[in-house]
Amino acid sequence: MRFRSTWVCGSYARVKPPLLSSLAPQASHSYSHLRSNAQCSSFGIAFDIDGVVLRGRVPIGGSPQALKRLYRDCGTLKVPFLFLTNGGGIPESKRALELSELFGVHIVPAQVVQGHSPFKNFAKRFENELVVATGKGDPALVMTEYGFKKAISVDEYASYFDHIDPVSQYKRWTTKLASEDNDKQTELVPRFNVLADRVKAAFVISDPVDWGRDIQVLCDILRSGGLPGQRNGGQPPLYIAADDLEYQAAFPCERLGMGAFRIALQSVFNRIHDNALEYTSFGKPNPFVFRNAEMILKQLQLYSDHHEKLIPSNGHGEAHSFKTLYMVGDNPAVDIKGARKAGDTWFSILTRTGVFKGKDNHSEYPADLVVDTVAEAVDYILKKELVC
Ligand SMILES: [Mg+2]
DSSP: OOOOEEEOOSSOOOOOOSSSHHHHHHSSSSSSHHHHHSSSSEEEEEEEEEEEEETTTEEOOOHHHHHHHBOOSSSSSSEEEEEOOSSSSOOOOHHHHHHHHHEEEEEGGGGGEEEOOOGGGTTTTTTTOOOOSSSSHHHHHHHHHHHSSEEEEHHHHHSSSSSHHHGGGGGGGOOOOTTTOHHHHHHOOOOSSSSSSSOOEEEEEEEEEEEHHHHHHHHHHHHHTTTTTOOOHHHHHHHEEEOOOOOOOOSSOOOHHHHHHHHHHHHHHHHHHOOOOOEOOTTTTOOOHHHHHHHHHHHHHHHHHTTTTOOOOOOOSSOOOOEEEEEEEIIIIIIIIHHHOOOOOEEEEESSOOOOOOOOSSSSOOOSSOOOOSHHHHHHHHTTTTOO
C-alpha cells in the first residue's frame, strides 16, 4: 500500500508532523555534498501555469524569483523543470517566448507541455485529411505546426457555410480571416474543398470562444459523418485537449473550462442524435500526461547535468531515473489527483493561489504538501534536495 506523508505548511494547518523541521540539519551538509547533488539532478519539477505562476498574464506567488532559482548564474538550467498545463491555444514555441518574457528566464518550447501537445501524435494519421480545430488563440496554426496539412479552424470552416450559424447577424464581434486583407471585401475562397470533403476528425484545442456556434457546427460535423447538411456516415473522432470543469483565470472565482464545454456539447449531441457522443479527452489528471512529462524532464536533465544552454540537440548519453518528480498545482481534482495516480515518484504540492483556497489540505485529493505560493514550493523542494 502506498504511503503518503500528507502535511500542510504555509499558514500552516498541519495534517501530519512536517518534514520541514527535519530539513534543517540536512541543509548544513558540506558544500561538496551539495554540489554533488546539484550536479546530479535526481529530481524534476512540473509547474501548472494558471493559478500557480500566472493569473491571467500576471505573475503570481513570487513566480519570477522562484523560477530564477532553477537556473545557474550563467543562465543554464540547474534543475530540470517544465510547465504542465491543460491550457493552450498557441504553439509551444510562442508560449515559451511569452513565458520567457514574463518570468525573465530562458524557457524553450520543450519546457511547455500544453493540453493539446499530444495532438501532434495524430499528425501522421491525419496528415493529409481535412480536420477542424476550435478554441481560443490560433487553433489552425497549432495544428499546422504539429504537421497537419489540412487543418482549418471552426471559425474559418463555418464561414464557408451560409446560414450555418442562424444567429450570427446578432453577434457584435467579427472574426477576421486571413483572406480578409485590410478590411477589403474579398470573396471567401476555401483553402480546401470544405464543401465536398468530409471532416475526418475534430479537435478542441483550448477553451472555445463562441460556444453556441461551435456546438452547432460540431454537432453538424459529428452527426453527419463529417459534412454538415448530410445525413450519412459515422461520427468522426473528436479529441478534446483537457477536461477541466473549471480553472482559475484573472476573475476572482473560477471560470468554466473545456470540461464544461464538453458537457454542453455532449448533452446537446446526445439529445439530437441516436448514438451517444464518442470522444477522447487528454490533459491532467490523465496519468499518461505525467509519464510524458517525465520523459521530457529526462531530456532536460541531460542539459542541466551538462551545464548546457537549452538548445535542442541530441543531448549527451543516457538520462538517469528520477528519485522524485514534483507536481506544483492549484487544482486538487486535476493537478493533485493526476500526480497521485501517476505513481510513487510523484510528490504533489498544492498552492493556495488558484482554484484551491482552503486552510487545510483538500479532503478528496489531499496533496503531499500544501503551501501558500509557488515560491514556497520551490523553497521547500530546493531545501529538501539540498540544492541551495
Ligand atoms: Mg491551474
